Amino acid sequence: MLSNLGNILLFINVFLSVLIIYFASQNIKTSGNSISETIYQTTLLQTTLIFGCFFTLVAAFITSDFSLINVFENSHTSKPLLYKISGSWGNHEGSLMLWVIILTIFSFFFLINNKTHPKNYRLFTLIFQNIIILGFLSFILFNSNPFTLISPAPKEGLGLNPILQDPALAIHPPLLYIGFVGSSIYFSAAMASLITNYSEKFFAKSIKNWVLISWVFQTLGILVGSIWAYYELGWGGFWFWDPVENASLLPWFAMTALFHSLIVLEKRNVLYFWVIILCLLTFVLSVTGTFLVRSGILNSVHTFANDPNRGIYMLSFLCLMIFSSLFLLFKKYRKNNYNINFNSKETYVLINNWFMLFYLLTVLIGTLYPIFTDALTENKISVGPPFYNAVIIPVVVIFLFFMAIGPNVKWIKNKFDNLISFIIIFILALIINFIIVYFFKSFTILSNLIIISSLFLIISSLIDLKKSLEKSKFDLARIISHLSFGFLILFIGLNHNFSLEEDFNMKVGDTKSFNNYEIKFKKLEVKNFKNYKSLIGDLEIKDKKMSQIKTLNPEIRIYESPSTLTYEAAIKTNIIKDYYLTMSNIDRSDFYNIKFQKKPMMFWIWVSCMVLAIGGFLRVFQNAKSN
Amino acid sequence: MQKVIKFLTTLIFLFVIVVFYFSLNKDPSYQTNSLVGKKLVELNLENFDGDYNLSTKDFKKNNFTLINFWASWCSPCRVEHPILMSLSKSKKLKLVGINFKDKKNNAKKFLNELGNPYNLIAKDEIGKKSVNFGIYGIPESILVNKEMIVIKKFIGPLNTQDYNEILKIIN
Amino acid sequence: MKIIIFCFIIFLNLSSSYAAKKNIDQNQIYKNLRCLVCQGQSISDSNSDFAQTIKLVVKDLIKQGKSEKQIYTFMADKYGDWIVYKPQLNKQNFILWVLPYVILLGGGLVIFSIIRKKRKKF
Numbered sequence: 001m002l003s004n005l006g007n008i009l010l011f012i013n014v015f016l017s018v019l020i021i022y023f024a025s026q027n028i029k030t031s032g033n034s035i036s037e038t039i040y041q042t043t044l045l046q047t048t049l050i051f052g053c054f055f056t057l058v059a060a061f062i063t064s065d066f067s068l069i070n071v072f073e074n075s076h077t078s079k080p081l082l083y084k085i086s087g088s089w090g091n092h093e094g095s096l097m098l099w100v101i102i103l104t105i106f107s108f109f110f111l112i113n114n115k116t117h118p119k120n121y122r123l124f125t126l127i128f129q130n131i132i133i134l135g136f137l138s139f140i141l142f143n144s145n146p147f148t149l150i151s152p153a154p155k156e157g158l159g160l161n162p163i164l165q166d167p168a169l170a171i172h173p174p175l176l177y178i179g180f181v182g183s184s185i186y187f188s189a190a191m192a193s194l195i196t197n198y199s200e201k202f203f204a205k206s207i208k209n210w211v212l213i214s215w216v217f218q219t220l221g222i223l224v225g226s227i228w229a230y231y232e233l234g235w236g237g238f239w240f241w242d243p244v245e246n247a248s249l250l251p252w253f254a255m256t257a258l259f260h261s262l263i264v265l266e267k268r269n270v271l272y273f274w275v276i277i278l279c280l281l282t283f284v285l286s287v288t289g290t291f292l293v294r295s296g297i298l299n300s301v302h303t304f305a306n307d308p309n310r311g312i313y314m315l316s317f318l319c320l321m322i323f324s325s326l327f328l329l330f331k332k333y334r335k336n337n338y339n340i341n342f343n344s345k346e347t348y349v350l351i352n353n354w355f356m357l358f359y360l361l362t363v364l365i366g367t368l369y370p371i372f373t374d375a376l377t378e379n380k381i382s383v384g385p386p387f388y389n390a391v392i393i394p395v396v397v398i399f400l401f402f403m404a405i406g407p408n409v410k411w412i413k414n415k416f417d418n419l420i421s422f423i424i425i426f427i428l429a430l431i432i433n434f435i436i437v438y439f440f441k442s443f444t445i446l447s448n449l450i451i452i453s454s455l456f457l458i459i460s461s462l463i464d465l466k467k468s469l470e471k472s473k474f475d476l477a478r479i480i481s482h483l484s485f486g487f488l489i490l491f492i493g494l495n496h497n498f499s500l501e502e503d504f505n506m507k508v509g510d511t512k513s514f515n516n517y518e519i520k521f522k523k524l525e526v527k528n529f530k531n532y533k534s535l536i537g538d539l540e541i542k543d544k545k546m547s548q549i550k551t552l553n554p555e556i557r558i559y560e561s562p563s564t565l566t567y568e569a570a571i572k573t574n575i576i577k578d579y580y581l582t583m584s585n586i587d588r589s590d591f592y593n594i595k596f597q598k599k600p601m602m603f604w605i606w607v608s609c610m611v612l613a614i615g616g617f618l619r620v621f622q623n624a625k626s627n
Numbered sequence: 628m629q630k631v632i633k634f635l636t637t638l639i640f641l642f643v644i645v646v647f648y649f650s651l652n653k654d655p656s657y658q659t660n661s662l663v664g665k666k667l668v669e670l671n672l673e674n675f676d677g678d679y680n681l682s683t684k685d686f687k688k689n690n691f692t693l694i695n696f697w698a699s700w701c702s703p704c705r706v707e708h709p710i711l712m713s714l715s716k717s718k719k720l721k722l723v724g725i726n727f728k729d730k731k732n733n734a735k736k737f738l739n740e741l742g743n744p745y746n747l748i749a750k751d752e753i754g755k756k757s758v759n760f761g762i763y764g765i766p767e768s769i770l771v772n773k774e775m776i777v778i779k780k781f782i783g784p785l786n787t788q789d790y791n792e793i794l795k796i797i798n
Numbered sequence: 799m800k801i802i803i804f805c806f807i808i809f810l811n812l813s814s815s816y817a818a819k820k821n822i823d824q825n826q827i828y829k830n831l832r833c834l835v836c837q838g839q840s841i842s843d844s845n846s847d848f849a850q851t852i853k854l855v856v857k858d859l860i861k862q863g864k865s866e867k868q869i870y871t872f873m874a875d876k877y878g879d880w881i882v883y884k885p886q887l888n889k890q891n892f893i894l895w896v897l898p899y900v901i902l903l904g905g906g907l908v909i910f911s912i913i914r915k916k917r918k919k920f
Binding site: 657660662 | 835852874
Binding site for chain 2: 291295296297308311312315318319322323326330333335368371372374375376380587588
């Protein structure tokens, strides 16, 4: 019954989308500046029904209705309620429902929040957005329908993968989707703006909060994904330059470039076509990322199940999007005269965009290169962290300096009166770096440079913060975000430099000594739990310098249905550092492979990223208030 | 200038899409064929009873040698065993078995039960030596010629298709 | 005077950063090798049998005095380029390493040409 309800709602939504496109195109031809009531009512109905459809699927998961293949494959009666619910979007078909919901919500709210903007611009946005909705609805109906039945209905489901039962992972897709799926609305708005010639600052005003909101959620989504990877996956890292991680980072770079350029477009009425390109690019990257991850082209820890048919469908959709936007862009492009002085805030925004595009293209090239070499030369290569770190980090050093200087440069034309203060800040950064190096013995030139430049950004932002609080100026959002970005890079740099990692094979009773630490493998216990058996290691870590002793208990969990083995890392967190220990068995031996890591500043990395997002959130509020 | 940019942009996107299209049908799993065509060099293998070290001399005697990596605890090895027994009948092919991460008694029991197709048996108890042959799992088999150049690599248990292919090569 | 202090501080920073000698880092090598039987994990992160074996082999190679580059070449020789996470600088991968910097330079030129337009008018 749920299956029938779901399918009916899907079909109705297809019909509604077509209807909306029709009504909107009719409404465009009429004069006046108001959108017909029918359109408002239809879009409201559309939003309500798509939610209904989504809740139908969630209900099927909650009630463990295994007559739906999707529920059978991805759920289990003994799953906790939270994970039954999150299981509904944690698979390919269900996540497409999440796609459609967000596309629809953004469509509706954009429509009703832009009443001060031209009717045709809004109507065309609605049309383009609904074309995208139709594309995804038909993908669901013809290829990836979560409501497909299986007969006879099984009594129990298959989906009890313990690694996926994690709160961070549950919330990761919704956060990320509001991010990059939300970018669809300014893709549609950009197309609409091109067609209706609605350019310049008013267009910027129309989309700016949408860009910011999607950016905030994209940041949070990436943060939560990294937290999950750190706590659940057991390798002690949080970013691997894995293709799926890169797929979420690419739209982020484009969004960051975009909202910086929007500031210039709004203030000075220049860079319109560049803003349009960024709007189109962001969503194209989102769809490309989705394609790469689900088509089976890539090999990664995160990939969903492979199915080349899905790939063809998504590739066709991507192709349509790219060539239609290129066509419109080429048709409407007019050469502009820029009046940008080299010493002005506009230049620094351009510099930001320059660097963002560099990061974006580097990550894009690195991710796609193995695909290309494999297709063209039959030789498979890997492009991993060494490449990205080597290419990107040196450039970040310079970027951070620009990030500190830029906000203090005036619009149109700047004078060099703040040069001395920058030199002082630079010296201060050097001194602090020297202190760190002297007491903690730092390493390469590059790590020093990164610390210096992030300190430069931090100190400069703190000074800005003091000035802003004194004068009650409303630049708090920017200062907080820039400051936390500086801290983020600083903490990542410190974490990378001062991390300790040792890998041993030990038997119960062994002790190993290294640096200032001693590890004792005290004992191994077997404990039985409700749905798994656990082998718990008791390891004592002695910090000889501080005379501290900590006990860590890594686990090897043996699950029955499905029959899996998971390795639970033992993590002890405090303000300054994390201790991270994993234990894995060695086949046909009574030795265990023990990997010990000391990871400084982990907590502060998470905090910095969180505050970065909060800064963006603050800006959205400031914008809403000034409207 | 504008036309050039527009043309190039369209071309680049088209190129990317075409590559994506052709990549869709490729097999994403990895076959370690990097050693094919190369000469095997590091050969410090101990023979099974531990009293003698294998060297290239053992391989030069024959035109072709099939090096087979196996263990008693590996079930696909049981599946491919009859094919190895058939291959051992061929005079043109010598079979060298490398017992991988195994215990001597279990290995002996395995061969007593299923038959011994090998002219020579070597052992790699820790598994480190097999890395020199580019092995990452068992069973795997490598076909080499007199000059110790790798002709073909078989990953996974040998099937009848592989069997026929080997016969074709050695004849 | 300020300039002298400035240079002195820079000098201190640079010299202290050379103080730490670069020894061969076993864990770094583990991180740069791919586990062939896993889905996107390095040898360092993987619990698999294959990863354990490779770790032992790498330890031996380090004891034999091989450099980091030699170890990667050894592994790539046996298992193909796919096992090494840092793409080798050869004809095939040349574009990969060079293109990002070409783009960086290109972007700079574009910005420069945008900004220069105004100055030319005067």
